[in-house]
Amino acid sequence: MRPSLAYRLLAVLALWLLALAPTRACDLCGCFMGITPYDNQSSLSLMHRYRAFNGYQELGQQHRFFPTGARPFFPGSLQRDTGYKHDHDGSPTDYEVFRVVELRAKYFLAQRLELNAFVPYAMNTSYASGQExxxxxxxxxxxxxxYHVLRAIETAGVQSRLILGGGAKLPTGDYQRRNPLGRRYPTLTQPGTGTTDAFLYLNYIGSFHNLGLSLNTSYRRATRNRFAESTAPSTSTFANLFYRLPLKGNWQLYPSAQFFYEKTKGEMFEGHLTGEHAMNNALLGPGLDIYYKNLSLNASAQLPVYTARTDHPASAGRLVMAVGYSFKQTKYLIKGGNSIVL
Structure with missing residues (x-):
């Protein structure tokens, strides 16, 4: 994202979250009332994601997490077109970088029912044949x-949670931007897609004393946009093996090893598969979550351990950073009209 008005508002929100006066977490038998602190509480968070693709595998080129000229956080200008043409001709300097700053909100209507909303600001850069x-x-x-089908979290030692859910990605982003000559920019570089994506997911979180595991898998299908474009059905799986390190003064650390896998057959046009931007990637890397009272800081990075060969730049890595605030929720809107208690 660039330092635009929208981003400044998000930055102010982040500072507000950090300035909120946190309250003490609820303990039971030396454990939080959750597998991780406040994992069953309403919350607000601000997340930054960075994803890079570069290096043509079929030409034996190496990929780099931070390609030369790419910025992990903010692009150099709000919108830049230096004569760009969407042409992957095998240049080792080609890259695609996708950045998202995302406001995330979670609210528990009932003890077992949560609602979520993600509002992203996208910053996409493509560099090909010397043009950006x-x-x-x-x-x-x-x-x-x-919906929390299994909620065995008030047991010392062993805790489990199983969540089943679903939702939709809505076509709120602009996907029709054009260059000065009236030619539409490539679909994947647009901030939006123009499609409505429905998805289902399953999330299991379990822990034994201080050792825990989180597994999340999802399946997604997309509609077509006004240009008859869509993407093939996709699946993704995320696994997080973590360890709890309690410290003095309400501090807790959760170092982790995180695995991410994604697969899709790529873009479709008028319902027919084109194969463009197909992905079959596995990434692995470290993560660290820091909790202080109601505040959380999260950081993780995953590097490729497997990437299927395509004629496009290869997956080079993924970086995630977030700050969040969780509410000490003891009552729920669906029961007697009660809501969050701070």
Whole structure:
């Protein structure tokens, strides 16, 4: 994202979250009332994601997490087109970088029912044959609900949670931007997609004393946009093996090893598979979550351990950073009209 008005508002929100006066977490038998602190509480968070693609595998080129000229956080300008043409001709300097700053909100209507909304600001850069294109703006908003089928968290030693849910990614982002000559920019560089994506997911979180595991898998299908474009059905799986390190003064650390896998057959046009931007990638890397009272800081990075060969730049890595605030929720809107207690 660029330092635009929208981003400044998000930055102010982040500072507000950090300035909120946190309250003491609720303990039971030396454990939080959750598998991780406040994992069953309403919350607000601000997340930054960075994803890079570069290096043509079929030409034996190496990929780099931070390609030369790419910025992990903010592009150099709000919108830049230096004569860009969407042409992957095998240059080792080609890259695609996708950045998202996302406001995330979770609210528990009931002890077992959560509602979520993600509002992203996308910053996409593509560099090909010495020319660069950067487009930024509001992305596609995601809304979904999850039901906690299994909620065995008030047991010392062993705790488990199983969540089933689903939702949709809505076509709120602009996907029709054009160059000065009236030619539409490539679909994947646009802030939005123009499609409505429905998805289902399953999330299991379990722990034994201080050792825990989180597994999340999802399946997604997309509609077509006005240009008859869509993407093939996709699946993704995320696994997080973590360890709890309690410290003095309400501090807790959760170092982790995180695995991410994604697969899709790529883009479709008028319902027919084109194969463009197909992905079959596995990434692995470290993560660290820091909790202080109601505040959380999260950081993780995953590097490729497997990437299927395509004629496009290969997956080079993924970086995630977030700050969040969780509410000490003891009552719920669905029961007697009670809501969050701070």
């Amino acid at each position: 294109l950067t487009l930024s703006g509001l992305g596609d908003v995601t809304v979904f609900a999850g």
